[in-house]
Amino acid sequence: MIVNRMVETDFPEEFIEEIEKSQDALPRRIDANPKNVEKGLAKLVLTLIELIRKLLEKQAMRRVEAGSLSEEEIERVGETLMKLENKMKELKEIFGLKNEELNINLGPLGDLI
Amino acid sequence: MKIYVYGIIDSNDGIGESTCGLEKANVYNIPYRDIGVVASDLIGPMPDVTEDNILAHEDVVESLMENFTVLPVRFHTVFDAKENILSMMGDYYTDFKDNLNRLRNKVEFGIKVIWPAEKIKEHITSCYWKSGRKEVVSDDSPIKRFIREKFEKYKIDKEFTEKANRLVTTIDIFLGKSAAEKKLEKLKTENLLLDGVYLVEKDKQSNFKEAFEHIRSARTDLRYLFSGPWPPYNFVILPKKSRPLKISEQATMFDKIIQKQNPVGADKT
Numbered sequence: 163m164i165v166n167r168m169v170e171t172d173f174p175e176e177f178i179e180e181i182e183k184s185q186d187a188l189p190r191r192i193d194a195n196p197k198n199v200e201k202g203l204a205k206l207v208l209t210l211i212e213l214i215r216k217l218l219e220k221q222a223m224r225r226v227e228a229g230s231l232s233e234e235e236i237e238r239v240g241e242t243l244m245k246l247e248n249k250m251k252e253l254k255e256i257f258g259l260k261n262e263e264l265n266i267n268l269g270p271l272g273d274l275i
Numbered sequence: 276m277k278i279y280v281y282g283i284i285d286s287n288d289g290i291g292e293s294t295c296g297l298e299k300a301n302v303y304n305i306p307y308r309d310i311g312v313v314a315s316d317l318i319g320p321m322p323d324v325t326e327d328n329i330l331a332h333e334d335v336v337e338s339l340m341e342n343f344t345v346l347p348v349r350f351h352t353v354f355d356a357k358e359n360i361l362s363m364m365g366d367y368y369t370d371f372k373d374n375l376n377r378l379r380n381k382v383e384f385g386i387k388v389i390w391p392a393e394k395i396k397e398h399i400t401s402c403y404w405k406s407g408r409k410e411v412v413s414d415d416s417p418i419k420r421f422i423r424e425k426f427e428k429y430k431i432d433k434e435f436t437e438k439a440n441r442l443v444t445t446i447d448i449f450l451g452k453s454a455a456e457k458k459l460e461k462l463k464t465e466n467l468l469l470d471g472v473y474l475v476e477k478d479k480q481s482n483f484k485e486a487f488e489h490i491r492s493a494r495t496d497l498r499y500l501f502s503g504p505w506p507p508y509n510f511v512i513l514p515k516k517s518r519p520l521k522i523s524e525q526a527t528m529f530d531k532i533i534q535k536q537n538p539v540g541a542d543k544t
Contacts, residue, residue, distance in 0.1 A: 171500035176389055176466075184463040184470070223429035226422070240422035 204257040208250070209264045215246050277317040278305075278360060280352045281335040282506070284343040285375040287311045291342060296335045297322050305357060307364035310371060313339060314360070317353055324351070340506045344379045346371060347506045367513070374511050380477045381455055383510060384503030386487065388446065390439075391496065392465040399434045403427065436462070443469050449490050453482040458509055468497070472509045480504060 171177055222239045225231050231239065254260070279297055284290070287306035290313060294302040300315035313335065322328045332350045339345040354360045364371070443461050446469060451457060456474040463470050475483045487501055 168504065169500065169502040171498070173389070173498045173500075176498060177387055177500045180387075180389060180464050180467040184467060219425065220429070223426055226426055227430070236422055237416075237418055240418040240425075243425065244418060244421045 201257055201259070204253075205259055205263060208253055208257070208259060211253075212250060212264045215243075215250060218246070219243055278314045278354045278357060279317040279322075280348045280354060280360070281313045281315075281332060282339055282348050283346040283371050283375070284311050284313055284339055285309075285379065286343055290339065294335060294338055295331075297328055297331050302335055305360055307361060308368060310364075310368070310375060312360050312364060313345075314354075321351065321353060336506050340382070340504075344375050344381075345506050346374055346378070346511050347508055370513050374513075378474070378507045378510060381474050381507060381510075382477055382480065382504035383507045384473045384475055384480075384483060384501070385505065386446075386450065386469065386471050386473070386502075387467065387500040388469040389466050389498040390442070390468040392435075392468075395438065396431065396435055396465075399431050399438070403431055403434070439468055446490055447471075449486040450483065453479040453486055456510055474507055474510045475504070477504075 222243060226236060226239075254264070279300070281296060281302065284304065286304065287309055288304065288311075290302065290304050296302040296315040297317070298319070300317070302313060302315045304311040304313050329350055336345060336347045354363070439462050443459060447457070447459065450471075450473055454473040454475050457471060459469060459471040461469060473483065487499075491499055
């Protein structure tokens with residue numbers, strides 16, 4: 163048991179790791195300067211597109227779950243989502259961006275990724 | 276000479292025994308009507324952001340907490356002159372007063388809870404496969420495979436979040452009983468189930484601690500970080516309403532007044 167300035171836990175390392183992880187997930191500012199302005203903007207735009215794509219995906223899954231889509235409609239939705247996901251992969255590759263770089267904190271909804 | 280500020284207190288009188296602040300400077304109270312700004316003189320340049328300096332700031336705030344209601348001010352808050360402080364107090368007096376009244380005789384406790392996210396997801400996944408799995412599409416084209424995988428992930432994530440919500444609600448039922456206010460954040464990371472702060476009346480501190488001990492002994496599969504009592508860092512509310520200050524001054528002011536500070540800094544763990 164560690165007791166230090168009114169903080170007590172049996173697992174300090176684990177908490178430090180999780181706190182650091184939660185802080186790393188939130189970029190403090192957009193990293194844009196004359197040398198990487200294109201990438202900086204691409205990151206911002208792709209983050210927003212990723213947000214919209216995930217919202218669409220979630221909405222689609224809710225409708226699938228509710229059983230309100232026919233099999234043909236499910237297939238059409240699936241094709242759209244698959245194409246969107248593939249297009250995003252291509253764009254990320256073009257701008258050299260990784261998945262975890264396209265994160266955004268959605269307040270009470272948590273992080274996008 | 277500049278003035279370094281530590282906090283705002285519910286007294287316009289002296290702060291009692293001699294207290295040292297940053298760079299061992301004497302800490303004193305600058306009265307404004309019936310409240311005051313606790314500060315020390317800053318002769319040299321802005322103090323560096325070092326663990327010692329942060330803890331020196333923290334020590335002053337915590338010592339104030341013993342005898343007063345205190346609204347902590349962010350580390351590194353410096354004013355050019357006493358007149359600027361008094362002008363700020365004039366503009367924000369009502370808000371400070373409201374906060375001081377609301378936070379009187381209350382302290383903050385922090386609680387963080389880690390759960391074994393990976394194990395829980397594995398369990399949910401295996402339950403999903405074992406029982407009640409609904410086939411959303413019948414054949415096995417790439418598109419249908421894609422949507423099936425997405426749907427399975429959606430269902431597992433949904434159950435994971437619902438499980439987290441249920442557990443946080445259970446924890447909060449115990450802790451919330453002795454708290455006046457709370458701020459809870461769920462799943463900041465997959466493992467960090469709960470990151471919460473509770474505002475607790477001073478005379479209910481032992482009830483709150485007992486409630487925590489009860490949870491800890493009931494759920495030994497979870498890992499806990501419990502901290503406090505702290506000054507009410509996370510419960511000072513300053514509404515961003517129209518002020519007689521210029522826009523640039525407002526921005527600076529709101530940046531300076533602490534609104535949110537992690538109750539458990541890395542330096543304290």
